[in-house]
Amino acid sequence: MANHERIHPNLEVSPVENSTRGVAADDIPEEMIHRIQSFMDARLAARSTLLFKSWHLAWLTRPDLDFRDEDFRSRLIEFPAFAINTMQRYEDLELWIYTFRLEMVNIADHYLATKLITKAIKLGATNLTLRIRREGLYMMFSLPNEVLYSETLAGLSARECVINLQFGEKEVSWSNLKTLNLSYVVTHGDLLIDLISKCPSIEEITLDSTRSMRFLGGPRQLTPSCDSMIQLHKLKSLQMYRLDNSDNIYRHDLWxxxxxxxxxxxxxxxxxxDWNGLRICSQSLELITLYMYDNKITNGKFDVPxxxxxxxxGVHMPQLDEFKxxxxxxxxSDIQIExxxxxxxxxxxxRKLLRMLSPxxxxxxxxxAYSNTAKLFFGAGDGLPIPVVENLTILGYPxxxxxxxxxxxxxxxxxxxxVIVDPRFMGEVNLAAAFQELSEALLANSRIPPHFQLR
Known part of the structure; x- marks a missing residue:
């Protein structure tokens, strides 16, 4: 969807007149109408049914269902009836669906959510996007077993729910799962051993503020069978945000x-x-992005051919012993330091870091930041060649x-x-004078001054 332009909700759509130059909108095949409606949000897709009867019929049989109670903000009591009646109609007509999105952020009805998700799985949904409001302060929605047992599920995006793996006792049947996106999710079991290692077809994983609950407190060790399963994985993209520090998947020796x-x-x-002694040695890795805001990388070694x-x-300068x-x-290389x-x-x-990345x-x-250093000028470097930087950006409050x-x-x-400088927070700093002074000093040392640019 990201690669296609979405139709603007305020755009007036006028009927297409039938002529020798094109096909009338009422003659467009249903599959094409389904495709067009899939790029619209739920409200705009519903409004498109006013164009022609064929568009209305296509909307009633669309394979992509999008249920959001926020679309019923002024009439919340109508959302459950609408969702249940829609699912019943699909069952009666024996219609299949491909993607199913359910967001209930105003209504805390876990029974209704479970019923709708279960029906979606039975109707063939292969991609699920779920966000269900908590009941009370603490009771999070529990992902139905039908989802865990779905052998046809290809994509799952879940936010603020519980995945009960029974601490390794429950079998997961996600043999065809390719994308997994979990945000603020709690798993009853080890995230890596009890879930991810059992998804051999998975290609993309995004984990945000997800944590594991365990009987014994610490992460379980990989078994030989689990390690062998990982070697068979097709995982291409792994993105981890604010994870529980004790999670197995967070350990850099696993990647x-x-x-x-x-x-x-x-x-x-x-x-x-603890990022001390960070080791990332991988023949396949092409893109590495590390946001180390409160963390220090020390004694790091990278071997990424x-x-x-x-x-x-990050805030702290990454200290690497080796980057091969x-x-x-x-x-x-993109280094952003505060x-x-x-x-x-x-x-x-x-200097050491830049020389290491000089290829x-x-x-x-x-x-x-607000520096308490009134005067620096520590010297003229270490006598070795100065590493070349393509772009230098200076921000902050000097x-x-x-x-x-x-x-x-x-x-x-x-x-x-x-050199790009953002002048918005420079206060009374005379940038022109500073640049002139620096340029003269560089020329005096037979160095070519850079091009200065204000953002």
């Missing part, structure tokens, strides 16, 4: 075991997970009297071609 993994995204915001893009966003790649094609107290060691770590096209972003010194030290650590 290289997925032989087809191409994209890895980790958002470790407000997490005390087919890397295409490496991105790190044998990629023959061009690849990119810091509130610039020191000699900070610039030293920056790539480097983009560097430095966000200056102190007026220290900004020129900061630029001087920064240019002893990197040699950018383009």
């Amino acid at each position: 290289p075991r997925f032989p087809w993994l191409k994209e890895l995204v980790i958002w470790a915001y407000n997490s005390d997970y 087919n890397i295409r893009k490496f991105k790190v966003v 790649t044998s990629s023959g094609r061009e690849w990119e 810091y509130d107290h610039i020191t000699v060691s900070w610039f030293s770590s920056l 790539s096209r480097i983009s560097l972003t430095v966000c200056m 102190i007026m009297f220290s900004f020129s010194f900061f630029l001087s030290d920064l240019f002893c650590s990197c040699d950018p071609s383009l």
Whole structure:
């Protein structure tokens, strides 16, 4: 859907006149009308039924059902009747559906939600998108067993629910599942061993604020059979946001075991997970994105021969001991660092990191927080060649009297071609004077000044 333009809800659609130049809208095949309506939201799809009788009939038999109680905000009591009657009509007419979306954020009726989801599975739904409101403060919706036992399910996106795996006792029949998106979900069992390892066809996994409940508290160890199952996985994309620190899937020694993994995204915001000694060694990984807002990467080692893009966003400078790649094609590095107290060691770590990533096209972003450093200018680097940076972006709140010194030290650590500065938070800093002073200093040292640009 993201690759197609959606019809604007305020756009007036006029009937298409029948002529020798085209086909009348009332003569469009039902399958094509279904396709068009699938790109619309529920309200616009319903409004399209006013065009022609054929569009109304197509809407009544569409294979993509979208139930959202928010569409019934002024008449909440009508939503249950509408949903139940629609599902009953599909059963009576023996119509199959492909995708089923159910969002109940105003009505907390778990019995109704279970009934609708179960019927959708029986009617052949292969892609489910679910978000069900809690009953009271704590009682989350429990995913029906019919979903766990569906051997035809190809995609599942679930938010704020419980998946009861009976701590490994319940068998999962997701042999054809290709995409899994869990957000604020609780699993009764190990997320990796009891769920993901039993999905051999899965290609994309997105986990956001998902946590596992266990009898013994800690993660279970991988068994030989589970490890062998992982080796058979077709997983290509793994994205993890704010996970429970004790989850097996969070351990970095597991990721290289997925032989087809191409994209890895980790958002470790407000997490005390230990990233010391981080090891990512994978023959298949091409895209690595790490958001380390409250975490430090120390003694990290990467061996990623087919890397295409490496991105790190964080407060602390990532400290890597090694970054190996044998990629023959061009690849990119994107380093975005925020810091509130610039020191000699900070610039030293920056130079080391940039030299390690020098085979790539480097983009560097430095966000200056309210620094308590009034004067820097620590020296002229370490005497080694200054690493080249393609783009340098400077953001933040610099102190007026220290900004020129900061630029001087920064240019002893990197040699950018383009410098982009966001002036919105620069206060009384005279950017023109600072750039002029820096350019003169660079020319005096036989260096070509970069092109300066205000965002």
